[in-house]
Amino acid sequence: MIRNETFRDGICIQAEVIDLEAGTYAFEKDGVTVEGPRPLTVDEVRRYGPQPLDAVGALATLLAVQQVVSVQDAANAVGLSEQDLVNEALAWGAASQ
DSSP, rough: EEEEEETTTTTEEEEEEEEEETTEEEEEETTTEEEEEOOOHHHHHHSOOOOOOOOHHHHHHHHHHHSSSSHHHHHHHOOHHHHHHHHHHHHHHHTTT
């Protein structure tokens, strides 16, 4: 969860609450939700979500999907958790449909 908060005199006066797992956005003012929660827009997902893998990460994901290397080895090679690498591969599948 991401909270972008604005403080005045040590008191939070407003906050954006971005929940990437739930895929929602909310805006709070003086501790009260005044907008949302609503689904994240495509632009918000791009802005707040994880950045795409670089070429090495993409190659490691491809090699794991093709079973040339294990998911564990591919994840270790690019510094990701195995679950993050699997999520990347699943995102590729969803994007190609």
